[in-house]
Amino acid sequence: MEIRFALETTEISAKNTTDASVSLYQSDFYRDIHTKLLGRDVLVEVMRPAIWTPDKKYPLLVLNDGQDSEAVKVKHAVEHLVREGKIEDIIVAGVTAGDRMQEYGVGTRPDFKNRGSKARAYSKFITTELFPYLVYRYPIDPSPVHHAIAGYSLGGLSAMDIAFNHPEIFQKTGAFSGSFWWRKRDTASRFYSDYRDRIMHQQIRRGKFKPGLKFWFQTGTRDETSDRNKNGVIDSIDDTLDLIVELTHKGYKPFRDIHYLEIEGGEHNPQTWAQAMPEFLIWAFGR
Secondary structure: OEEOOOEEEOOOOOOOOOOOOOOOEEEEEEEEEEEOOOOEEEEEEEEEEOOOOOOOOEOEEEEOOHHHHHHHOHHHHHHHHHHOOOEOOOEEEEEOOOOHHHHOOOOOOOOOOOOOOOHHHHHHHHHHHHHHHHHHHOOEOOOHHHEEEEEEOHHHHHHHHHHHHOOOOOOEEEEEOOOOOOEOOOOOOOOOOHHHHEHHHHHHHHOOOOOOOEEEEEEEEEOOOOOOOOOOOOHHHHHHHHHHHHHHHHOOOEOOOEEEEEEEEEEOOHHHHHHHHHHHHHHHHEO
16 A cells, blocks of 8 residues: 555644534545555545543544545544543544445455455455554554444445454444345346345355454335335345344344344435434444
8 A cells, every 4th residue: 555645634622522612533634545456546534532642542443435424424423422421532534435336345256247346455455554554643452342344335235244354353343224135146037045145144154253243233214115025124124134143143142242223214325324323333432
């Protein structure tokens, strides 16, 4: 990874942490992080405390689809929860997406339309280039117990894939309306099978139990309208619940290792994900 960037930092004052008009966090924007793995420059926004606590090491959250951080009100949620004493101070790295349909997915294979062909390269960028740089640049807690990766839609699928395959780096993962329909065969095919063809489900089924991993899932009852098996439950909920079943079969325990949030009337959009964000942050970084 070549660091060819101009660092832009927002100016923040945080002398009075009880004054809601004073921001507790500031953003560092890295605009030209070049990675040969993806063949592009990557924009990363790092949201971090405006005032460091001496000698403190901070938990880390990496967010796919960092371009949506403002719409999802990530910084607002973090500041509010820190001010309320519900979470500890954290560092958030929002990674702006490039070609989402190619860079997000499951690293083991692309889907039936060859989407996700760069998912393995994206995972490698996160784990071997971006993460080490963040650790070098910021006072991040070294334990993977204090590292989370999350995302929305395809970004949630990607986050799940990265965490499951790299528990030595991330031991918590969050998927907001995760695209767990990701499949190797078109549902229009007479040979299609949920059991055989959903790629993430199959990866969990064939993978090993990895101690310490924690999973957080969110769906909305209006995420979509598709109901391919005609059971009265939309596909996004079915796919997520089926993935949770696979995780329980692997040995992960509901409530201890798996948290599920279903939002009545929730849609596949930043407004719903903003509604869910505080609960995710408390789950991942709560005091």
